[in-house]
Amino acid sequence: MSLPHPGPCEPIDVRPLGARLGDSSSTALFRTDDVEVMRLVLPRGKTVPEHHVEGEMTLQCLEGVVEVRTGDGTQQLQAGEMLYLYGRTPYSIAALDDASLLMTMLRKGENSKDDDD
């Protein structure tokens, strides 16, 4: 448990990183027994290879543009747009421009994902 843990009701900054994006890396913002929230930082051209997580998740594009690919097709997500995925849906992400995403993952039963970085 080496994650920073803001307490409940403490403001967490999810503003666009802008010029700082290139020097930033993906960060776990907080994690409880039920939910884990990360900021995913994807410089242009970077991809997240296909994988899945157990629980449902939402992906909100905070800046830039990404392409989200699932078995059902490919979807562009612009800054200010979000989508949700059911648990165990295989997906991949490709950054079409410098992008950061707010990722909210429901920790469905098993507390398994090892996404620390």
Add this chain to the structure above:
Amino acid sequence: MSLPHPGPCEPIDVRPLGARLGDSSSTALFRTDDVEVMRLVLPRGKTVPEHHVEGEMTLQCLEGVVEVRTGDGTQQLQAGEMLYLYGRTPYSIAALDDASLLMTMLRKGENSKDDDD
């Protein structure tokens, strides 16, 4: 079940409403068995009286400024900031300026909340 239901992987607009805020009302963006996501629209001076929900929730300020009050104190939330609350935490919200919030609620076990509007 009269809610609009975008499918998984369909982009949902969560950009600031800006000048349209005064003519907008709070909207359920989507709901699954596990999670419900709303945009809460609070014109300046509007309040959400103290209440609680069963599951954990996150509140993300999309525009404006609000004050979130819990038993532990009062916290201002500006555009681009979020916070989380554990389930069953009594809270109230007051809009210090025209504001809209993205509210993500975990539907903990009981599928009960009747927040339709």
